[in-house]
Amino acid sequence: MKSLFIVGNWKSNKGIAEAHDWLRQFNAKCQMPNAKWKDLAIVLCVPYTLLNFLHDQIKQLNLPIVLGAQDVSPFGDGAYTGAVSARQVKEFADWVIIGHSERRKYFGETDEVLAQKVAQAKTAGLNIIYCVSDENTVIPDGVDAVAYEPVWAIGTGKAETPEHANAVIAGVKAKTQIRSVIYGGSVTPDNVASFLAQPAIDGVLPGGASLDAGIFAALILASQGQALQTL
Ligand code: PGA
Numbered sequence: 001m002k003s004l005f006i007v008g009n010w011k012s013n014k015g016i017a018e019a020h021d022w023l024r025q026f027n028a029k030c031q032m033p034n035a036k037w038k039d040l041a042i043v044l045c046v047p048y049t050l051l052n053f054l055h056d057q058i059k060q061l062n063l064p065i066v067l068g069a070q071d072v073s074p075f076g077d078g079a080y081t082g083a084v085s086a087r088q089v090k091e092f093a094d095w096v097i098i099g100h101s102e103r104r105k106y107f108g109e110t111d112e113v114l115a116q117k118v119a120q121a122k123t124a125g126l127n128i129i130y131c132v133s134d135e136n137t138v139i140p141d142g143v144d145a146v147a148y149e150p151v152w153a154i155g156t157g158k159a160e161t162p163e164h165a166n167a168v169i170a171g172v173k174a175k176t177q178i179r180s181v182i183y184g185g186s187v188t189p190d191n192v193a194s195f196l197a198q199p200a201i202d203g204v205l206p207g208g209a210s211l212d213a214g215i216f217a218a219l220i221l222a223s224q225g226q227a228l229q230t231l
Helices: 016-030 048-061 086-090 101-107 111-124 162-175 192-196 213-223
Strands: 004-009 040-045 066-069 095-098 127-132 145-148 180-183
Touching (some): 004 213, 016 048, 016 213, 040 213, 048 066, 086 111, 095 111, 111 127, 145 162, 162 192
Parallel strands (some): 004 040, 066 095, 127 145, 145 180
16 A cells, blocks of 8 residues: 655645634544544645644644645845745744745746755755646756646646546656655545545645645545545
């Protein structure tokens, strides 16, 4: 059985009170006797403003979640107003998403800037999930995992077909040394199993479906072939 990787991406959503509510609900799901979280790495990528709070709460509640950021500065510490350095992120998180298509689209991030971000994250000891929109996207050295996310499938409710996602992901693996490649784009509790049943797909990156703790927990259970109605 392959070990699965589930990466929630909250994007620019939630303040402390909402994060607190989410944790309370997710914790309740974790206590349910049928909730088996084995062979699974759950990473939750949240806004910088929530990292400190979630870091403490996850520890306190002993939740099976590892924290990630959604971006990082291409520079180190220093006079870079508004930027958050990889070393600052690493105080709270073990993972970072770099190169999400929303960063490319809305913030004009180029391959060159993204390579700088990867280098900074690597130096700070962060694990990197690098997003690609197809098998031709340039992937910098030092990346730990890749997320294949076709732009048209993100936030649209129109997921890629599992077969085609598998073909692209197999293509990425054939071209690189990266062994962990996941799919993102309208992943839900209903379709997650169909992606994970594909031989090359090692996990999923749900955005919208990570915002509600019940839906996220249902997605995790469904990824392991467990019934939704038992939640
Ligand atoms: P979505 O987002 O699951 O809401 O489509 C995925 C992503 O952008 O990473």
